[in-house]
Amino acid sequence: MTVTFSxxxxxxxxxxxxxxxxxxxxxxRYAGASGDFNPIHTIPAVAQEAGLDGTISHGMLVMAFxxxxxxxxxxxxxxxxxKVRFKGMTIPGDVLTCTGSVTAKEERDGENVIEGKVxxxxxDERPRLTGTFVAVLPD
Numbered sequence: 001m002t003v004t005f006s007x008x009x010x011x012x013x014x015x016x017x018x019x020x021x022x023x024x025x026x027x028x029r030y031a032g033a034s035g036d037f038n039p040i041h042t043i044p045a046v047a048q049e050a051g052l053d054g055t056i057s058h059g060m061l062v063m064a065f066x067x068x069x070x071x072x073x074x075x076x077x078x079x080x081x082x083k084v085r086f087k088g089m090t091i092p093g094d095v096l097t098c099t100g101s102v103t104a105k106e107e108r109d110g111e112n113v114i115e116g117k118v119x120x121x122x123x124d125e126r127p128r129l130t131g132t133f134v135a136v137l138p139d
Contacts, residue, residue: 003074005105005112005137014100014116017069022057024092030061057090062128066118069098074135084118084131094122100133111136 031037036058039046047055063084070079090096097120104115114135120128 003078003137005114005139008102008105008114008137010102010105012102014069014073014102014118017065017072017098018095019065019068019098020095021093022061022090022096024055027055027057027061027092030058034058034060036060052089054091057092057094059086059090059129062086062090062096062120063131065096066098066100066120066129066131069100070118070133070135074137078135078137079133080113080136081134082131083133084129086129087127088122088129090122090128096128097121103132112139113137 028042031042040050040052041047041055041058044054047053063086066084067079067082070082098118099121100116100118102114102116104113106113114137116133116135118129118131118133122128
């Protein structure tokens with residue numbers, strides 16, 4: 001079902017997306033796809049030398065999960081702006097819960113614009129990231 005401007009109201013929740021558990025192989029694959037080979041993501045001994053308990057996921061992988069939640073809901077062409085602030089580390093084994101809600105709705109420059117907020121939390125309920133989005137929807 002296509003999400004339309006008339007079907008969305010301020011306060012509506014974005015359908016939740018649960019990802020994980022995040023696996024080390026997924027982190028390694030993301031390193032290859034992104035070109036970010038920082039060894040704190042792929043080599044446990046290096047991560048431990050850096051003061052971590054083990055490897056951590058790329059923040060951008062977690063952001064991609066939040067983006068997937070939005071595009072699953074809005075479709076592939078609606079998103080116009082997507083910003084996040086990273087709040088915590090994701091480790092292998094974490095199950096992540098992506099949530100969001102609509103915070104504004106208006107016609108702007110001839111377009112049907114909605115704005116919202118997103119959050120990704122780990123199994124401890126602590127945020128891994130928070131952010132905002134802007135999307136343009138059909139009538």
